[in-house]
Amino acid sequence: NAGVTQTPKFRVLKTGQSMTLLCAQDMNHEYMYWYRQDPGMGLRLIHYSVGEGTTAKGEVPDGYNVSRLKKQNFLLGLESAAPSQTSVYFCASSYSGGRSGANVLTFGAGSRLTVL
């Protein structure tokens, strides 16, 4: 059981380039999330999805787009990368949004992105 898989694990971009981070989960979870973690900061929610075909903005959505065309995949896109988007990105999923122990977030291992 792979859980949550993120690709790529590392990427270096030049300012203005575009890229897509892929998140895949094999737990049949309805909810999926993209977070970013910066040095000295907690995790901040970028976008999330409560089901296939749905997306919603989180705390820091500017400069990012997402898509959830398939239940198991959640894509995070950067159309024109900026140095401020240098960060570690974490994808997560949960069975639902409820508060029980069955619904806690399962995170991927992270994708480290550097924008020069």
Add this chain to the structure above:
Amino acid sequence: DQQVKQNSPSLSVQEGRISILNCDYTNSMFDYFLWYKKYPAEGPTFLISISSIKDKNEDGRFTVFLNKSAKHLSLHIVPSQPGDSAVYFCAAIGWGGSQGNLIFGKGTKLSVKP
């Protein structure tokens, strides 16, 4: 303004002793709290949670205490083991919010020395 604060960036403890990690929050609408643990090069993993209707929740060596009047919670690890060395994030959910509305603290790096 930070709503969830972990004021100690790091903590060092001797193996076998108690580790106490602290977390303060400012939003009185928070009513569910979680601790996540993160090892280097891995994603965070859920550790323990507590609802605001309780003041204590225990799971093995891990206990979380909640003091609502002080808007303070703490994670106790007894006894501490070298494998507990990690970054610990406190997180909170507001009333009516879901797991996707987690507000995370900045984290505390725990080092347990043999």
